[in-house]
Amino acid sequence: RLAVQNGIKVSVIPGPSALLSALAASGLDTGRFIYEGFLPSKGKDRKLRLEALIQERRTLIFYEAPHRLRKTLADLADLNLGPRRLVIARELTKAYEEFLYLTLEESVSYYESVEPRGEFTLVLEGLDEYRNRIGLKTEDDWTDETLKTLLAKALAEGLGTRGAARRVAEDTGVGRKKLYQLALELDQEKSPRSPEL
Numbered sequence: 001r002l003a004v005q006n007g008i009k010v011s012v013i014p015g016p017s018a019l020l021s022a023l024a025a026s027g028l029d030t031g032r033f034i035y036e037g038f039l040p041s042k043g044k045d046r047k048l049r050l051e052a053l054i055q056e057r058r059t060l061i062f063y064e065a066p067h068r069l070r071k072t073l074a075d076l077a078d079l080n081l082g083p084r085r086l087v088i089a090r091e092l093t094k095a096y097e098e099f100l101y102l103t104l105e106e107s108v109s110y111y112e113s114v115e116p117r118g119e120f121t122l123v124l125e126g127l128d129e130y131r132n133r134i135g136l137k138t139e140d141d142w143t144d145e146t147l148k149t150l151l152a153k154a155l156a157e158g159l160g161t162r163g164a165a166r167r168v169a170e171d172t173g174v175g176r177k178k179l180y181q182l183a184l185e186l187d188q189e190k191s192p193r194s195p196e197l
Contacts, residue, residue, distance in 0.1 A: 001027045004101065012092070019061045022089035022121035025099055026059075029129045033059040039072060046075075054079050055173060060124040066116040073108045076124070082108075083134075085125040091118040127173050142174055144182060151183045161187060 003010050004027030012021040019035050036053075039062060040046040053060060053076075064072050082105035090098040096118065102110060104124070125133075147168065154164035165179035 018092045018121045021092050022087065022123050023061060025089065026087040026123040028085060028087065028123055028125055029059045033061060035061045038063050041068065050075055050079060056126055057128040058126045059129065060126060062122040064120045064122055066118060066120065069116040069120055070111050073104065073111060077104050077108050084130050087123040089121040092121060131173060142172055147174060147179060147182055148186055151179065151186055155186065
């Protein structure tokens with residue numbers, strides 16, 4: 001990581017897979033990562049898979065074909081992932097090996113004028129590392145009390161328990177399931193059931 005941050009070229013000795021070579025040279029968090037393989041090429045499966053990635057806390061690794069690279073980068077940027085760091089590894093362990101260290105937004109601009117060629121491995125900064133880098137809290141930093149305060153505010157604006165959980169999840173990175181349970185607790189605290197006679 002320090003080598004990459006200081007502009008020192010990192011070459012990886014060929015190993016069992018391109019994904020590990022790309023991850024090792026990425027300078028991104030290697031402690032926790034998820035390999036997504038190739039994303040579905042189109043339709044509902046692609047949309048659902050991409051939407052699931054928004055809240056992924058770990059470093060993400062994908063393979064992509066040159067003819068689909070631009071679309072994948074644009075689709076990821078459309079999910080508001082543009083400021084996240086992205087390493088594009090091309091032609092690993094070959095004569096034209098290349099690593100590009102950009103943000104997702106920068107990569108979209110770059111490939112508007114450069115024709116994608118070769119085999120690509122994409123390493124995308126996960127939500128936890130991104131939030132740490134820009135000074136936002138991670139899921140583990142939020143107390144139930146603080147989350148309940150945020151949920152109460154959303155509920156007071158007229159959102160239902162599901163809507164409040166969804167909004168607070170987007171704002172904090174905390175899982176919707178946990179937030180929904182906290183919203184239900186808040187709802188029960190507001191209107192406790194009268195004891196049965």
